Amino acid sequence: MKRLPADQLLAWFAHARRDLPWRQQRTPWRVWVAEIMLQQTTALVASKRFPEFMQRFATPRALAGAEESAALAAWAGLGYYRRVRSLQQAARVVVRDHAGSVPRNEQILRGLPGIGDYTAAAIVALAFNQPAAVIDANVARVMARWLGHESPVNSQAFRSAAREVLLHSVPAAQARNFSEALIELGALLCRAAAADCAACPLARSCVAHSTQSVERFPHPAPRKLSTAVDSLRLLVRRGRRVVMVQRPADAALLPGFWELPGAWLPRGSATDAAMLRTLLAPIGLKAAGEGRVLRQVSHSITTHRLRCRLVEVDARGRLRSAALVDPTAPQRNLTTESAKLLRVGAI
Ligand code: SF4
Incomplete structure (x- = not known):
């Protein structure tokens, strides 16, 4: 040999x-x-x-x-x-x-x-x-x-x-x-x-x-297919603070990290009032109106290509399973996607 x-x-x-x-x-x-x-x-x-x-x-x-x-x-x-x-x-x-x-x-x-x-x-x-x-x-x-x-x-x-x-x-x-x-x-x-x-x-x-x-050389490894998804993130303000939720401790991706409420959705999903209701209900809020798109950015994480939309929503109700966070304070353990949206949205 x-x-x-x-x-x-x-x-x-x-x-x-x-x-x-x-x-x-x-x-x-x-x-x-x-x-x-x-x-x-x-x-x-x-x-x-x-x-x-x-x-x-x-x-x-x-x-x-x-x-x-x-x-x-x-x-x-x-x-x-x-x-x-x-x-x-x-x-x-x-x-x-x-x-x-x-x-x-x-x-x-x-x-x-x-x-x-x-x-x-x-x-x-x-x-x-x-x-x-x-x-x-x-x-x-x-x-x-x-x-x-x-x-x-x-x-x-x-x-x-x-x-x-x-x-x-x-x-x-x-x-x-x-x-x-x-x-x-x-x-x-x-x-x-x-x-x-x-x-x-x-x-x-x-x-x-x-x-x-x-x-x-070397011969490249076959490329892993990446998945294109839409991400809808909601900006709900309470004075100078905004609503954030924590990812579950057993989540496969970024467990325990904080992020804006929202979800990853199949490409082209509707982001209408019904969707806002679905996303806000688990944290005890109800949207008043349609919401308005503040920013749209691209973001990649692992094998996912995200098209992220930041939608400002006027929402009422008693918060549960969520926290109010000052977005201008240094944030530890914030997902890069939410950090990016807050940054480009100058929130
Ligand atoms: S090991 Fe790499 S740097 Fe060294 S001779 Fe071979 S190809 Fe060139």
């Missing part, structure tokens, strides 16, 4: 390595938090926010014992809040079942909330210096090109081939540097748009480079 030239890779990494905050002091908890933060956040943003988060929650025990609102507040602005919720749940399991120490076993790690194959392998290799196949998007791109693999990077065929080569190539005592070097190589040289093959320590054995077909 082909082996990656580990010696050349490690020699390159020794001088090319960037000094990122999570690389100082490689404790298992720091590695774990960094990997979760880097999942949907750029290294530039994460490098600014990571030290602050670690100062607030220096150990799994510190995060496990905190209020959820404190964890969300420390994550504010990074988006994809499910990440920090899962991290806190996992920290509680670590405190309860592992005396507060991060497990070093890949399989046990994979059983913790929010930890998938990649994160478990990264913790094992980067924190415990044990061989593991650490395949993030950067490494997948490097491996697809180096192997000249014709399957999409999310296919089982590619994952197995890459995994086998990585485990076969990693020097036993250098698992941490080897894994980190490949991630760094993907970020700095084997970039998606412009690979710098002339500087690459893998170039001599790279299939894509030797066949001058770097742009052909």
Whole structure:
């Protein structure tokens, strides 16, 4: 089986390595938090926010014992809040079942909330210096090109081939540097748009480079279809405050977040008086009149493309399951859709 030239890779990494905050002091908890933060956040943003988060929650025990609102507040602005919720749940399991120490076993790690194959392998290799196949998007791109693999990077065929080569190539005592070097190589040289093959320590054995077909790899994963929906959000004022509702704690998307009352509806749904009645009844209000459209904006969230309409409604009644919020005060845990509507509506 082909082996990656580990010696050349490690020699390159020794001088090319960037000094990122999570690389100082490689404790298992720091590695774990960094990997979760880097999942949907750029290294530039994460490098600014990571030290602050670690100062607030220096150990799994510190995060496990905190209020959820404190964890969300420390994550504010990074988006994809499910990440920090899962991290806190996992920290509680670590405190309860592992005396507060991060497990070093890949399989046990994979059983913790929010930890998938990649994160478990990264913790094992980067924190415990044990061989593991650490395949993030950067490494997948490097491996697809180096192997000249014709399957999409999310296919089982590619994952197995890459995994086998990585485990076969990693020097036993250098698992941490080897894994980190490949991630760094993907970020700095084997970039998606412009690979710098002339500087690459893998170039001599790279299939894509030797066949001058770097742009052909990796083959893209089949696109997930996105769904187009209409979103109707209601602006009900009470003096300077507006009515907001909280999403259920078990909602699949953004559980516990606050938003303007309303709903996602199939494209082209009527937004007439009957619809307003339906949306306002659960919070104890009754619309007086038709309402007027204040703004319409586009917004995307996960695989949904939203056409959002902000409708101001004069509504009466006794509020229930809702709260009055000052929209000009800094809002934590507000859905990005409602935040955007309030912002563009200059509310
Ligand atoms: S030689 Fe070029 S394509 Fe191959 S791994 Fe290096 S940077 Fe990527």
